[in-house]
Amino acid sequence: MISFELSEEQKALRDVARDFAKNEIIPKAAEYDKNATFPIDILKKAFEVGFLNQAVPESYGGGGLSNLDAVILNEELAYGCIGFSTSLMVNDLALSPILIAGNNAQKEKFFKMFTKEYTTGSFCLTEPNAGSDVAGLQTKAEKKGDYYILNGTKTFITNGTYAKLYTVFATLDPTQRHKALCCFAVEKCDGITVSKKEDKMGQRCSDTVQIVFNNVKVPQENLIGKEGEGWLIAMKTLDKSRPLVSAGSIGLARRAMECARDYAKERVAFGKVIAEYEAIQFMLANMAKGVEAARLLAWKAAWLLDQKLPSTHISSMAKCFGTDHAMQTTIDAVQIYGGYGYMKDYPVEKLMRDAKLLQIYEGTNQIQRLVIARELLKANFY
Ligand SMILES: Cc1cc2nc3c(=O)[nH]c(=O)nc-3n(C[C@H](O)[C@H](O)[C@H](O)COP(=O)(O)OP(=O)(O)OC[C@H]3O[C@@H](n4cnc5c(N)ncnc54)[C@H](O)[C@@H]3O)c2cc1C
Known part of the structure; x- marks a missing residue:
C-alpha cells in the first residue's frame, strides 16, 4: 500500500525545523551571505535542537534519523538558507563512510566525538585534478608500520577550516585507479593546512577551502573498511x-x-x-x-x-x-x-x-x- 501521509513524528520534525528556519536562519541569511560568515552560532543551536549528526544511531548519542526523516528535515533547513544546510549536511557526509563501513571501535570513537559537543567534519574526495573522475585522485597513502602516511591536496572542501575530523580518500597506487582507493578518518593534526579559502558566487556562508596533507601520520586503526574499499x-x-x-x-x-x-x-x-x-x-x-x-x-x-x-x-x-x-x-x-x-x-x-x-x-x-x-x-x- 502506498501512503504519502507523514507520521506524527515526521510532522513534528518538519514543524520544528520550519520554525528554526524562520526564527534562527532567515533573519541572518542575507548578512552571512554578504560577509561570507560561517554560521557557527546557528550550527551550535542546531546541534542543541538535535539537527546535527542526523544519521548517527541513537546508541551513540545521534539523531538516529531514517533517510526519509533526514530528507524532510533538510528541505525545511534549506528553505531558510541552503548555505547553512550545506554546512550542516556535510557533517553527516563526513560521518557517513564510518556509518557505512566503520567498525565498532571507530563508531564509538568518532560518533561520540560529534555527539558529545558541537564538532565540525569534512568529506575530502575532490582534488585539483580529480573531481568527476574520482578514481583519478592522486593523494597518496603509504603504509609504514602501524601507520599510513598521507600526502596530497584536496580542493573545494566544505567546512575544511573548522573541521576536527576529515574523512579522506587516498590511493595506495594511482595507476590502479579505483582498485587502490582507501578511506581514512583523519583527526586534525600537524601537517594538515588550509592553503586557500574560496570566494564563492553563492552559498557564501558555507566554508570552502583547499587543504594540503603533508606527511600526515594516520594510525592504521583509522582505515575505514579495508584497503581498496575506498x-x-x-x-x-x-x-x-x-x-x-x-x-x-x-x-x-x-x-x-x-x-x-x-x-x-x-x-x-x-x-x-x-x-x-x-x-x-x-x-x-x-x-x-x-x-x-x-x-x-x-x-x-x-x-x-x-x-x-x-x-x-x-x-x-x-x-x-x-x-x-x-x-x-x-x-x-x-x-x-x-x-x-x-x-x-x-x-x-x-x-x-x-x-x-x-x-x-x-x-x-x-x-x-x-x-x-x-x-x-x-x-x-x-
Ligand atoms: C562550493 C563547493 C563545495 C564542494 N564541497 C566538496 C566537499 O565538501 N568535498 C568534496 O570532496 N568535494 C566537494 N566539492 C567538489 C565537487 O563535488 C566537484 O566540484 C564536482 O564533483 C565536479 O568536479 P570538478 O569541479 O573537478 O569538475 P570536472 O570533473 O572537471 O568537470 C568539469 C565539467 O565537465 C563535465 N564532465 C566531466 N566528466 C564528464 C563526463 N564523463 N561526461 C560528461 N561531462 C563530464 C562536468 O559535468 C563539468 O560540467 C565542492 C565543490 C564546490 C564548488
Whole structure:
C-alpha cells in the first residue's frame, strides 16, 4: 500500500525545523551571505535542537534519523538558507563512510566525538585534478608500520577550516585507479593546512577551502573498511547523500516560488497585479509542479535507502531533477521580480546564486545523467 501521509513524528520534525528556519536562519541569511560568515552560532543551536549528526544511531548519542526523516528535515533547513544546510549536511557526509563501513571501535570513537559537543567534519574526495573522475585522485597513502602516511591536496572542501575530523580518500597506487582507493578518518593534526579559502558566487556562508596533507601520520586503526574499499565507500556515501541534496534543492525552490508568488500578487503593471497575467501564472505553475515532483523523487530515493533496496539510479534522478528544477525556479523568480529581482535588496537574487552550486557538487548533473543512463542500459528499472 502506498501512503504519502507523514507520521506524527515526521510532522513534528518538519514543524520544528520550519520554525528554526524562520526564527534562527532567515533573519541572518542575507548578512552571512554578504560577509561570507560561517554560521557557527546557528550550527551550535542546531546541534542543541538535535539537527546535527542526523544519521548517527541513537546508541551513540545521534539523531538516529531514517533517510526519509533526514530528507524532510533538510528541505525545511534549506528553505531558510541552503548555505547553512550545506554546512550542516556535510557533517553527516563526513560521518557517513564510518556509518557505512566503520567498525565498532571507530563508531564509538568518532560518533561520540560529534555527539558529545558541537564538532565540525569534512568529506575530502575532490582534488585539483580529480573531481568527476574520482578514481583519478592522486593523494597518496603509504603504509609504514602501524601507520599510513598521507600526502596530497584536496580542493573545494566544505567546512575544511573548522573541521576536527576529515574523512579522506587516498590511493595506495594511482595507476590502479579505483582498485587502490582507501578511506581514512583523519583527526586534525600537524601537517594538515588550509592553503586557500574560496570566494564563492553563492552559498557564501558555507566554508570552502583547499587543504594540503603533508606527511600526515594516520594510525592504521583509522582505515575505514579495508584497503581498496575506498571507491565503494565513496559511491555508497554519495548514494546516501544525493537525496539530501535534492531535499535542499526542494527547500530552496519552494522559497523562491513563495517569494515570486507573493510578489506577483502585489506588483501592478498595466493596471493589474502581474499574478493575473498568464505568462506569470505559467512560471508559477511550473515551479509548483516541479517542487511536488522533486519531492516525490527525493522521498522515494530516501525510502529505498531505508528499505536497503537498490537506490543508485533514483538517488541520481532525485539529485539531478531537483537541482535542475531549483535552478530554473530561481531564474524564473528573478524574472517575475523584474529589475528588483536583480537587486540584493530582494531575496531571490541570493537564491539564484545559491542554486547554481546544487547542479555542481555531490557529482555534477552530467555525471548524474551518466549514472542514470548506465543503470538503464544495464537493466530494466521497471
Ligand atoms: C562550493 C563547493 C563545495 C564542494 N564541497 C566538496 C566537499 O565538501 N568535498 C568534496 O570532496 N568535494 C566537494 N566539492 C567538489 C565537487 O563535488 C566537484 O566540484 C564536482 O564533483 C565536479 O568536479 P570538478 O569541479 O573537478 O569538475 P570536472 O570533473 O572537471 O568537470 C568539469 C565539467 O565537465 C563535465 N564532465 C566531466 N566528466 C564528464 C563526463 N564523463 N561526461 C560528461 N561531462 C563530464 C562536468 O559535468 C563539468 O560540467 C565542492 C565543490 C564546490 C564548488
